[in-house]
Amino acid sequence: MTLPESAEALPIKNLARLENFGHSLRSSAYLFAPQDASELARAFELADARNLSIGLRGAGRSYGDAALNSGQLVLDLQAMNRIQAWDPKSGVISVEPGVTIAQLWKHVLGDGWWPPVVPGTMFPTLGGCLAANIHGKNNWLAGTLGEHVKSFEALLPNGELVVCSPEKNKELFYAMIGSMGLLGIFTSITLQMKQIHSGDLSVSAWASGSFEGMLDGIDGSKTADYVVGWIDCIGLLGHAGRGQIHRADYLKMGEDPDPSQSLRIDHQELPDRFLKLLPKAWLPLLFRPATNNLGTALTNTAKYWHNRTLVHNKTHLQSLVAFNFLLDYVPNWEQAYLPGGLIQYQSFLPKATAGDGFRELIALCKRRGLPSYLGVLKRHRPDPFLLSHAVDGFSLALDFQVNDRRRGDLERLINELDEIVLQAGGRYYFAKDSTLNAAKVQRFLGDETVQKLRKFKAQTDPEQLLQTDLYRRCFVN
Secondary structure (H helix, E strand, O other), rough: OOOOOOOOHHHHHHHHEEEEEOOOEEEEEEEEOOOHHHHHHHHHHHHHHHHHEEEEEOOOOOOOOOOOOOEEEEEEHHHOOOEEEEOOOOOHHHOOOOOOOHHHHHHHHHHOOOOOOEEEEEEEHHHHHHOOOOOOOHHHHHHHHHHHHHEEEEOOOOHHHOOOOOOHHHHHHHHHHOOOOOOEEEEEEEEEEEOOOOOEEEEOOOOOOOOHHHHHHHHHOOOOOOEEEEEOOOOHHOOOOEEEEEEEEEOOOOOOHHHHHHHHHHHHHHOOOOOOOOEEHHHHHHHHOOOOOOHHHHHHHHHHHHHHOOOOOOEEEEEEEHHOOOHOOOHHHHHOOOOOEEEEEEEEEEHHHHHHHHHHHHHHHHHHOOOOOOEEEEOOOOOOOOOOOOOOEEEEEEEEEEOOOHHHHHHHHHOOOOOOHHHHEEEEEHHHHHOOOOHHHHHOOHHHHHHHHHHHHHHOOOOOOOHHHHHHHHOOO
């Protein structure tokens, strides 16, 4: 890692320009890549001696500023990527925080196991996933990733090395998971994998012409192992809110005629060409001219009618990777939003208010001339973690293109959306957020939760060494 001594100047070679995943936020920081826990401890000592703060970064896949720490230190944890132990009989694995979701599934798949909760991409690190307490397309059933952690080891900024589990150091366990790397650094994570009997899922799809139908279809699919909805948020001729639902189920023992084949890594690999002809690396550049209101409206209309006519109520087999990691199907897809990039706005509403609330969000975006180019609908359940984003209800993730000409309009729109969400009893997910402020965070988390976070922060990090742009934006008044 080559951290300097406390009296030495920070090396200019480590000064890096960092971005969020959506390429809409950028800042400079001194970037270091620790190899082990001893170098993490040295980083804390250096930051304390130099009156600097430390931000933690995994693969940099957050849509917001969770992995940015402007003008300060950033620790890139990707080099701490060793798998420490794996028991194929019990499905319990221990890993360092830099291990990615891709490393994880590739290590366990051949033994008949799969990560119990995964995001829409396989490239985030486990440390980052646990810091955000990620959810997947099975949240109402499997909960968040944190609910499958048997224990973790963490180095705290106060110098203490702790082991936490649902039984040991219980309060810190439920506070650190989901705390966005603000209380300590995971050095080892022990997870329970899910046993599977095939590398394929049975997937069915159907289209719905209304948002009410989308909500009912997803809520009525809670017997499935996974369910997710795509929403057309532009909807030509007044059809905003229509979409398509995908549900998927694990194959039971004996349903896969050749599990030894479907559990192979090469069976799971995504193709590198579109329609077997066009290199996928070209697609973001080709998409860019159509990444606008009209282009997206036409694309969404074509997608909806394709779903309505060709795949409606049909069932097929799909690999676990192809279904779960749709965001990886087109590499670097987010570059279609350049040069300004994108922000994602994901809100969570209780079941009782989700219908009216989300319809109002979609309609308001259209009225302001800033419709979301992608809408994703999921079902959720509450969880026991301190900074939980989950509710007994639904989430709607909206993607907005950022450009300098309408940046002010977008900021005003987000403020209006926030008021709708907060009035409806909604919550937010910090891994996706780039716009909240401390007052709004206090409104949805509540005074008691914010005070508990501050209490844990004072205990584990009395010198306020762990900070990020997100922390200062959302928790410093």
